[in-house]
Amino acid sequence: MIKKSVFFALTLWLSCNFSFSQQSACMTDFDFVVRKVKSNYPGYNDKVKGDKVQELARLEQDLRRRITLHPDSCGYFLSEYTDFFRDEHLRIRRVPGPDREWVQSDTSSYGKNIPVDTNKLFSMTSGSRTIEGLWASSWGELAVVKDQASGNYLGVSVSVAHWKPGQVMYEFLPAKQQGLNAANHPPAGDTVFNVIAQTLWKGARTGKTLASLHLNRRILEIHDDKFLVRKTSIPRNDEAFIRSYIPLYPNASNIYFTYGVLSDSTFYIRPNSFDGFRDMIEKTIRDHWKDIMSRPNLVIDIRGNGGGQDDEWQMLFSLLYTSPFISKGVDWYACEDNIKTYEDDLKAGTLRGGEEGKKWTVALLNEMKKNPGGFVVHPMMGHDDTVKLDTVYKNPRQVGIIINEGNGSSAEQFLLAAKTSKKVRLFGDQNTRGVLDYSNSIPIDLPSGKYYMRYPMTRSRRLPQNPIDNIGIAPDVIVPYPPNYQLFDKLDIWVEFVKDWLEAGANP
16 A cells, blocks of 8 residues: 555656646747747848847746746747737647547537437427527527436537537536626526536537527527527528527627628628638629629728738729739748748648649749848749739729728738729728738747747838838728627628718719
């Protein structure tokens, strides 16, 4: 039998050894990040000069001290270091590490599946005012059943995307049992619940949130996550309810792609992203070409559009174009890792664009190898590009672009191009995000495998005269209404304001 004193000493040794291992792994990751930022980040020499040299040195020293004391907060410290450079293209992200088995399970973290007779449940709970019953949403159906052993309720998948029938997704515990202060929520009792959100991934933690019933208990909102409507015998009504309801506790910003005719004079399109939306944007323009070309006004709503790829907005920009302009290009940083990245992609055949992509990459590599550690101009892109399109369309004659602080990167590049047009006015209540000076970011894994760092490969030739980072692009016309981040696929008073502004008269 192990004596208590020996057991305690063994436990203490194991704990100290684990803490030292954490500290060592985090310090290795931190040293790696410091080294790679210094060698790879194209804005390093622009930003670390004068008083900033000592400021960064003090930060490094302080972070090393804090890593020694609190190695379990490694990700926070790594991000604090990259945050010094105030560049959203330079950032740390966590990935599944080797210490976790991120494998999808047959059962959720609840530990067992719950069979549900949906026909019986629907019949028993028809007209119910409790949380129990069948609930429908845009991502599938959820059954909420009572656990007789605990008296709590379980949210069980019926046909939810990525979940198998019977897997337990949520546990609902009445909030009054948990001492919840419901001052800012519906009355406690059987309308507000503490929620344990289960997971399908081994090694991941369950989440915690709140849920509440609304609109005569016909809506179930899982706060900051999803909402569902109580299923009825009229699917058409349920679908209309799902489409029209705007949640009180939504998940982050909800701004969806949409378009349509606003009036005889104005067409509207909302490209909410330039990342994977090219086909949708171009198809919308082609399908509604007559609607657009027959109207003098166009409203383009890019609120929440954080960027993507410049080639995605080219057709949209063609509607705005009025005269040739010079577009400042970028210089590529020929650091060792950037050269290796392109060489590896060539060998692996993972380049975009087929033969043209290969030709583009080989040309850039040749230039980088001529000037390692310096900046180079891509020979196929040139120093600066004179943009000249073949056609200036009669309509639209006025274009209002709605912006907000969510716009960055390629969305800001679109705005810089749009501002060269005599047709365009920008509408908003504040500047865009300001994330454009250093771009074309790529990932690099940290030694521990728990994190990766994204860093940009290029520097804009607008610098240093015309910076955008941490400044943004200002609106031409201030929208006088409060901002709205929960648009879904709906229109709001901002759109109405811009439409009325355009229709009130010609550009001054």
